[in-house]
Amino acid sequence: MVQDSYRELFFSESQEYLTIINKCLLRIETNSGDFEAINEIFRCIHTLKGMSATMGYDKLTQLSHHAEDLLDELRGKRKKVTPEIIDVLFGSVDILERLIDAAKAKKESAVDIVGYVDKIKKIIAQKGEVLVAAPAPKTKGLEFSEAEAAWIKELKAAGLNIIKIRITLVKDCAMKEARAFLLLTNLKMMGEFIKSIPPVEDLKDGNFDLSFVFILAVKENIQAFHNKLSGVAEVEEVFIEPVEIGENVPGAAQPQTTPSYIKKIQSMRITVDRLDKIMNLMGELAIAKIRLVQIVQSLKIKELEEVSFTLEHLTSTLQDEIIQTRLLPAAYILDTFPRMARDLAKKQGKDIDLEILGSEIELDRVVLDDIGDPLVHLIRNAIDHGIEDPEERKKTGKATQGKILIKVSRQKGQIFIEVIDDGRGVNFDEVKRIAIKKGMIIEKETSVLDEKRILDLIAKPGFSTAGKVTDISGRGVGLDVVKTKIEMLGGRLDFETKRGSGSRFILTIPLTLAIIKAMLVRVKNEIFAVPLMNIRETIKIDEDEIKALQSFEVTRVRDEIIPIIRLEKSMGLENPVLDKGLHNERKSVVIIEHGKKALGLVVSQVLGEQDVVVKPLSSIIKKTKGIAGATVLGDGRVALILDTISLV
Numbered sequence: 001m002v003q004d005s006y007r008e009l010f011f012s013e014s015q016e017y018l019t020i021i022n023k024c025l026l027r028i029e030t031n032s033g034d035f036e037a038i039n040e041i042f043r044c045i046h047t048l049k050g051m052s053a054t055m056g057y058d059k060l061t062q063l064s065h066h067a068e069d070l071l072d073e074l075r076g077k078r079k080k081v082t083p084e085i086i087d088v089l090f091g092s093v094d095i096l097e098r099l100i101d102a103a104k105a106k107k108e109s110a111v112d113i114v115g116y117v118d119k120i121k122k123i124i125a126q127k128g129e130v131l132v133a134a135p136a137p138k139t140k141g142l143e144f145s146e147a148e149a150a151w152i153k154e155l156k157a158a159g160l161n162i163i164k165i166r167i168t169l170v171k172d173c174a175m176k177e178a179r180a181f182l183l184l185t186n187l188k189m190m191g192e193f194i195k196s197i198p199p200v201e202d203l204k205d206g207n208f209d210l211s212f213v214f215i216l217a218v219k220e221n222i223q224a225f226h227n228k229l230s231g232v233a234e235v236e237e238v239f240i241e242p243v244e245i246g247e248n249v250p251g252a253a254q255p256q257t258t259p260s261y262i263k264k265i266q267s268m269r270i271t272v273d274r275l276d277k278i279m280n281l282m283g284e285l286a287i288a289k290i291r292l293v294q295i296v297q298s299l300k301i302k303e304l305e306e307v308s309f310t311l312e313h314l315t316s317t318l319q320d321e322i323i324q325t326r327l328l329p330a331a332y333i334l335d336t337f338p339r340m341a342r343d344l345a346k347k348q349g350k351d352i353d354l355e356i357l358g359s360e361i362e363l364d365r366v367v368l369d370d371i372g373d374p375l376v377h378l379i380r381n382a383i384d385h386g387i388e389d390p391e392e393r394k395k396t397g398k399a400t401q402g403k404i405l406i407k408v409s410r411q412k413g414q415i416f417i418e419v420i421d422d423g424r425g426v427n428f429d430e431v432k433r434i435a436i437k438k439g440m441i442i443e444k445e446t447s448v449l450d451e452k453r454i455l456d457l458i459a460k461p462g463f464s465t466a467g468k469v470t471d472i473s474g475r476g477v478g479l480d481v482v483k484t485k486i487e488m489l490g491g492r493l494d495f496e497t498k499r500g501s502g503s504r505f506i507l508t509i510p511l512t513l514a515i516i517k518a519m520l521v522r523v524k525n526e527i528f529a530v531p532l533m534n535i536r537e538t539i540k541i542d543e544d545e546i547k548a549l550q551s552f553e554v555t556r557v558r559d560e561i562i563p564i565i566r567l568e569k570s571m572g573l574e575n576p577v578l579d580k581g582l583h584n585e586r587k588s589v590v591i592i593e594h595g596k597k598a599l600g601l602v603v604s605q606v607l608g609e610q611d612v613v614v615k616p617l618s619s620i621i622k623k624t625k626g627i628a629g630a631t632v633l634g635d636g637r638v639a640l641i642l643d644t645i646s647l648v
Contacts, residue, residue, distance in 0.1 A: 010055050011104050017044040018100075021093055025086060032081035041089075042071040048096070060099045063113045066120045067092045073124055088119050115239035122237070148194065152217075152243070155192060160217040161242065162194070168211045168237040177206035179234050184214065191218035210236070215243065272365065275326055282322050283515060283613035289315045290610060290634035319515055319611065326366070330408045330417075331359035333372045337379060341404065344383045351390055351401040352383060358408030363415055367509055370489055371417065374482040378419040378505050379404065381479065386423030386503055396500065398422070414533060415509050422502040431457055455495040459483040482507075490614075490628045490643065516614060518631075518641065520607040521590060524573045527639040529612050529631055530601065534592045534644040538606050541587050546602075555589070555600060562591060564600035565647065570626065592644045599647060614641065 021044050024037035031037075049064035067089065073079040095116055102109035144152065152162055167183060169176055180203045187193065194215040198208050289312055296308040338354050345352040363371075387393075387402035394400055407418040435441045435457045459479040482505075486493045491509035510516070510531075518529035519538070539557065546555050546564060553564050568574050589600045612631035628643035 007055070007104075010051055011100065014048055014051065014100050017048050018093055018097055020044050022090075025089055025093070028081055029083075029086050035075070038071065038074050038081075042068065042075055045071060055103075057099065057103050059109060059111070059113050060096060060103070063092060063095060063099070063116060066117050067096075070120050070124055079123075085123060088116070088123060092116055092120070112241045115241065118237065118239070144195075152194065155194075155217040160192065160219060162215070162217050164241055164243050165214045165216065166211060166237075166239040167214070167235060168239075170234050170236045171210065173210070173234045176208075176210065177204060180208070180212055183235075187214055187216060191216040270325075275365070278322060279326065282319055285315060286319060286515060286611055286613055287632050287634065291636075292634075294634045316611065323364070323515065326364050327362035328365055328368055329360050329362050330368065333368060333375070334359045334406060334408075337375070337406065340376070341379055341383065344380060345387075345402075348383060349389065350383065350387055352387055352404060353401050354379075354404045354406070356406045356408075358410075361408045361410050361415065363509075364511060367415070367489060367511070370485060371507065371509065374485045374507065375406070375417070375419065377479065377482050379406075382419060382421040382423065382503070386421040386425075388424050392424075410511070415507075415511055417507040417509070419505045419507075420502065425499045425501055425503055426454060426458070426497040427499065428454060454497075455479075455483075455493070459493070492646065515611055516641075518610060518612045519590065520610050520612075520633075520639065521567075521588070521601070521603040522605040522607055523567045523571060523603050526571070526573060527607070527633060527637060528567065528571075528603075529610075529639050529641045530590055530592065531628075531641070531644060532609060536591045536593045536598065538588065538590050541589055543585070543587065546587070557591065557600075560598070562598050562600050564589065564602055566602045568602075568604070592647070599644075601642075601647070612639070612641065 021041050024034075024041045024044075027037040028034050028041075045064050045068045049061055049068060052060035052064060070079075070085065070089070074081060074085070079085070095111055095113060098111050099109050099113075102111070156162060165187070167180075169179060173179055184193075184196065184200065184203065194217060196203060196215070197213040202208055203212060293308050293312055296304045334356050337356065341352055341354040382404050387404070388396070388398075390400040393402065403422045405418070405420040407416075407420065409416045409418075431454055432441070436443060440457060440460060459482070461480045483493045486507055486509060489509050491507060494506040494508070495503070496506070497503040517532040519532055519535055521528050521530060541555055546553050549563075553566075554561050555564055556562075587602050588604065588606050589602055590606065591598055591600050593599070614629045615631055626643050626647050627640050629641040631639050631641055633639050
């Protein structure tokens with residue numbers, strides 16, 4: 001899911017930002033005038049705040065926001081860097097890290113940020129130098145006897161919250177023992193008093209510094225309780241946090257009070273070049289594996305067969321994992337389109353709603369890189385040519401807001417991306433007129449123009465129906481770029497339109513360009529690879545089951561009439577003299593399909609399935625219809641990969 005991929009990205013990047021912040025805090029601790037480090041911390045905190053808000057992590061957002069305010073004071077030289085500020089920022093980073101860990105574990109964090117937020121607010125509000133905060137009371141006083149521990153368990157079982165309240169009085173508090181006793185009396189009325197540190201007797205006698213701690217069981221949550229204590233006279237600071245289960249209870253493990261400096265590496269970034277290099281090496285390994293398996297099968301040595309079987313399984317698993325590392329959700333490019341559509345629509349004076357479905361579907365990184373520009377052209381084309389002006393839509397009974405839908409779906413090893421608009425559709429008459437004017441067709445051909453031929457025309461270089469050249473369209477390069485790029489990827493561009501109702505462009509592209517599963521077939525002495533994802537079934541038929549129908553041949557498969565192609569003929573491998581006695585042999589037929597269309601390929605022999613590494617072809621061979629690429633077989637021979645989509 002997209003949300004999951006964003007979560008992983010958030011956790012990976014946030015950990016990087018926290019590492020940078022820690023490094024920069026150490027720099028400004030030794031050099032308070034290092035404003036480059038302060039600016040770097042500010043940028044990281046600001047980015048972390050935005051990311052947290054986007055992901056819906058409220059505590060992270062809130063604490064980051066207040067830390068950003070404090071850093072802005074330092075950045076603007078309105079406050080000096082002091083040890084207290086450094087400690088508060090380090091503490092904030094530790095809290096942020098704990099919040100991120102809780103979010104990663106998909107748990108509700110029990111960390112209370114109120115105390116740290118208050119500390120930051122007070123530092124910002126103070127004039128001049130920052131005052132030294134009173135030290136926290138020693139935690140060793142926060143120990144419970146067995147009776148107290150049993151009592152706490154009963155209170156928790158009753159649904160009460162056990163909280164620890166640290167209160168710091170102002171320096172010039174006249175009668176600190178009286179203020180402490182008054183606070184204690186009021187708190188006892190608010191909840192179930194458990195104990196105080198120091199003990200109540202010491203509080204009455206004034207035997208304490210400016211800080212003391214109360215442990216209470218209350219019904220309210222921490223935030224509500226904090227609000228009740230805020231604003232009390234002669235109180236400098238109130239810090240409230242929950243008492244964790246098992247905290248300092250005899251026999252229980254003590255909680256970790258220091259931050260964990262060493263983190264397990266959960267994710268890491270790898271350069272695209274390195275991934276591509278690994279993929280190329282994987283391709284060579286796959287070829288070597290195939291060769292080894294063929295040799296072992298011919299030698300028929302049992303021990304080697306077992307090893308080669310294990311090697312084949314491991315290589316296939318490794319291959320699948322490497323392919324997965326190259327896959328990215330379509331959202332990586334599609335998420336930028338709503339803004340682009342909004343800007344173009346505004347420039348055109350149109351009201352357009354862009355909807356995206358299936359953006360979580362993953363594609364190979366190379367494919368994703370290459371389909372960005374074609375999709376941009378299709379969106380621009382839909383906005384400029386497809387969607388009408390609001391007034392024009394109103395006259396035709398349409399809603400003034402135009403609709404554009406980008407729909408991504410996956411079937412077997414192919415990705416389908418549809419760009420649909422509810423605009424005016426393609427005006428066939430206008431296309432015919434411009435095509436005749438530019439000499440692309442003659443008048444006689446206009447009577448047999450269908451959608452496929454119309455697409456061929458509007459995708460020709462230089463063809464445009466725009467009345468004038470603008471920065472959006474009019475130069476006749478849009479659909480030409482789309483068609484060329486998609487075909488270079490081994491894909492196909494299809495087109496549907498209805499006058500007055502809109503248009504649909506369908507991009508069919510492979511999931512990955514690196515390694516595919518294919519069926520190897522022999523045609524005479526040549527080997528061809530047919531992508532397995534396009535094969536419906538393989539059958540054998542007699543020659544008399546093939547019937548001529550007008551200019552092509554068909555055969556019946558169960559209740560379906562399927563056209564067939566004799567590959568030996570279409571690939572120029574016929575030899576009338578040598579083939580004379582083979583006419584009546586049973587034929588092997590590979591039935592391929594695309595959408596609702598099916599086609600039978602007559603071959604000499606079906607050899608079996610195999611993973612093949614797709615190798616690029618020269619630009620001349622790329623233009624040959626029916627050929628999508630080439631691969632190297634285990635014996636070193638080159639086999640052509642059939643472009644089944646164009647054949648269908």
